[in-house]
Amino acid sequence: MRYFPRIIDKTIKEELEAFGAVLITGPKWCGKTTSAEQLAKSKIYLQDEDMREQYLQTADMMPSRLLIGENPRLIDEWQDAPKLWGAIRYDVDKRNQEGLYILTGSVTIDEDKIIHSGTGRISRVNMRTMTLYEQGKSTGGVSLNRLFDNNKIDINSESKLSIDDLSNAIVIGGWPKSLDKNESVALKQIAGYCETIIRTEVKIVDGVERDENKAHAILRSLARNTASQATNTKILADVTSKYETMHLNTLIDYIKAFKKIFVIEDLPAWSPSLRSKTTVRVSDTRHFVDPAIAAYFLGASSEDLKNDWRTFGSLFESLVIRDLRVYAQSINGKVYHYRDKDELEVDAIIHLNNGKWGAVEVKLGSSDIDKAASNLLKLKEKIDTNKMKEPSFLMVVTGTKYAYMRQDGVCVVPIGCLKH
Numbered sequence: 001m002r003y004f005p006r007i008i009d010k011t012i013k014e015e016l017e018a019f020g021a022v023l024i025t026g027p028k029w030c031g032k033t034t035s036a037e038q039l040a041k042s043k044i045y046l047q048d049e050d051m052r053e054q055y056l057q058t059a060d061m062m063p064s065r066l067l068i069g070e071n072p073r074l075i076d077e078w079q080d081a082p083k084l085w086g087a088i089r090y091d092v093d094k095r096n097q098e099g100l101y102i103l104t105g106s107v108t109i110d111e112d113k114i115i116h117s118g119t120g121r122i123s124r125v126n127m128r129t130m131t132l133y134e135q136g137k138s139t140g141g142v143s144l145n146r147l148f149d150n151n152k153i154d155i156n157s158e159s160k161l162s163i164d165d166l167s168n169a170i171v172i173g174g175w176p177k178s179l180d181k182n183e184s185v186a187l188k189q190i191a192g193y194c195e196t197i198i199r200t201e202v203k204i205v206d207g208v209e210r211d212e213n214k215a216h217a218i219l220r221s222l223a224r225n226t227a228s229q230a231t232n233t234k235i236l237a238d239v240t241s242k243y244e245t246m247h248l249n250t251l252i253d254y255i256k257a258f259k260k261i262f263v264i265e266d267l268p269a270w271s272p273s274l275r276s277k278t279t280v281r282v283s284d285t286r287h288f289v290d291p292a293i294a295a296y297f298l299g300a301s302s303e304d305l306k307n308d309w310r311t312f313g314s315l316f317e318s319l320v321i322r323d324l325r326v327y328a329q330s331i332n333g334k335v336y337h338y339r340d341k342d343e344l345e346v347d348a349i350i351h352l353n354n355g356k357w358g359a360v361e362v363k364l365g366s367s368d369i370d371k372a373a374s375n376l377l378k379l380k381e382k383i384d385t386n387k388m389k390e391p392s393f394l395m396v397v398t399g400t401k402y403a404y405m406r407q408d409g410v411c412v413v414p415i416g417c418l419k420h
Contacts, residue, residue, distance in 0.1 A: 004176055006035050006134055007330050007420050008127050012102070013039060016072060019123040020092030021101035023078075025108065026127035027262040027289050028201070029193065031176045032104040033076050035127070040102055042069030046080045056081055063087035071100045078103040085122075092121045107205055108260040128265075129174030129290040131323040133419040137161060137169060140419035142403050144327045147393045147411070148356050157403040159416030166364075166399050166415075167302035170315045173292025174322065183302060194219075194296045201261045202254070210254065214239070214246060216297070218254050222264065222286055223294035227317040227347075229283040229339065265289045267321060270336035270349040272357075273387035279341040291318040309364070317347060317362040320397050320415055324348055324360065327420035338379060346379050358392045364399040372396045373410040 008024075012035060015022045024032045037043065044066060046055050058065050059081030067073065067087060078084050088101050103122075132138040141157025161169070172178045172186035181189070198215040221238040222230075236251050258264040266284035274280075288294050294315055295305070305312040325335050333352040338359070339345040348360040359379055361372035376394035383390065395411040403413045 003034065003038065004031075004130070004134065004179065006031060006127070007131065007326055008125065009035055009038065011125055011330060012036070015123040015125055016099040016102070018098060019121060020095075020098055021088050021103060021122040023103040023105060023122055023124045024127050025105050025124065025262065027129065028106045028196075029175050029177060030127055030129045032106070032127050033074075034176065036074050036076070036102045036104055040072050040074035042071070043074040043076070044069070045076045047077050052080075059083055064091070067091055067101070071097075072102050073100065074102045074104070076104050077106060079105045079107050089121050106261065108262075126329070128322060128326050130176060130179070131174065131326045131419075132161075132169060132319075132415060133323070134326075135169075135174065135179060137165065138323075138416050138418055141417040142411075142413045143419055144324075144350070144358075145331045145420060147358060147395070148331065148352065155403045155405055155411055155413060155417075157413075157417040159401050159403070159414035161399070161414070161416035163306065163399065164302070166316065166319075167305040167312065170291045170305060170312075170319050171295040171300065171302050173290040173295075175290070175292075187296075187301070190292050190296050194293060197258075197261070197263055197293075201263075202257050205257050205260050208253070208257070210257065214250075215254060217242070218251065219258070219263075219293075220297045222288070223297040225286050226291070226294045227285060227287065227314040227321075229281070229285055231283065262289050263293060265325075267335060267337045267348070270338045270351065272338070272349075272382075273384040274340075274382050275384045276382065278382065281339045281341065283339075285321075285337045285347075287318050287321055290322060291315045294318060313364045316364045316399055316415075320360075320362045321348060323415065323418065324350060324397075327418070328352075330420040340382075344375060344378055344382070346375055355389055356392045357389065359394050361396045362398075363396055366398065366400050369396050369398065369412060373406060373408060373412075376410055377408060 012022055026032050063083045064087050092100055133140050142155045146153050168183055178186040178189055198212050202210050202215050217239045221235045232251055236248055240246055265287055267287055268284050269282040271280050328335050328350045333350050336349045338349050346359050347362045351357045359376050361375055363369055363372050380391055393411055395413055398414050400414050403417045405411055
């Protein structure tokens with residue numbers, strides 16, 4: 001089976017050179033194990049049903065036995081045997097070497113199940129589903145890294161993606177197994193994934209029995225509110241308008257569970273230094289880890305999206321956020337959103353560890369580019385440059401064809417041209 005290289009592969013390799021162990025987390029089937037296998041010299045799969053019971057018994061009685069093997073040693077879905085964490089941390093300390101273990105996990109483990117945090121010994125890396133560039137659908141003519149280095153670069157480039165291509169990319173998502181599959185096959189795979197979430201994963205994540213109908217209703221409401229700052233109260237009202245009564249604390253519990261299994265990944269608010277005393281709103285923007293999850297719970301095919309441009313636009317924004325997160329992570333950055341009391345809103349802020357930042361608006365079509373550029377310029381004017389750097393770039397990411405630089409300095413870049 002051909003391996004599709006991932007942007008995060010370089011990060012994993014670098015972390016192995018600096019730490020005794022690397023933990024790769026992320027949603028199921030996003031490619032964590034496959035990427036880890038490229039670097040591992042021995043492997044153990046805790047969800048191998050033929051060996052699972054024996055592995056778990058050994059992990060409980062003598063976890064160090066499962067660490068025997070050539071390094072780096074891959075331990076897949078390690079969270080099924082939490083005692084392994086302490087054993088790995090101890091072995092890393094004892095041997096005082098780098099690159100000993102690679103762990104993968106599709107669930108965020110509760111910290112109270114871990115005796116030691118692993119700080120300084122075990123690095124944590126989050127993997128997401130595949131970007132359009134990794135899928136070979138973006139030409140990569142415009143590099144995010146180069147924009148941070150020099151916003152005067154020539155960004156003239158052309159996307160090969162049509163509206164049909166974009167709607168298809170949204171509904172099939174970025175799972176490696178869906179690559180090169182036709183839409184009907186890919187949608188069946190996505191359906192299987194999403195049904196597993198509500199029937200199994202959300203129940204076993206922390207041993208709490210949860211109702212499938214409630215799980216479905218919550219995810220459908222979140223899908224309807226993708227790319228918005230809908231509050232938990234609004235989501236609750238949406239759910240209870242058609243289903244049985246639910247307490248707010250119950251909703252919050254479900255959402256926490258969805259986050260633990262890497263289904264939901266909301267976008268946090270950015271708090272810059274501003275010239276005025278404008279209040280920055282801190283509500284997160286709602287997003288799934290992949291827009292195909294939202295499309296599934298909305299019952300939307302690619303044809304449906306083209307008949308509902310509002311939903312198409314929201315899910316397109318979610319797709320762009322997914323890609324920006326992967327690209328930003330590769331250059332030591334994180335993605336946020338901005339909104340203040342004056343209702344100035346910017347879809348994405350990419351902030352690097354070195355203090356550089358860039359602002360991004362997302363627009364599916366060309367008709368709103370002028371408005372998006374105006375928002376970006378307004379934000380730039382609000383920044384107190386005595387306390388933080390000016391933006392490295394202002395960019396409108398679109399579903400259109402051509403990348404170019406506007407006279408006001410704002411970049412217009414199709415998502416089909418962008419890469420890390």
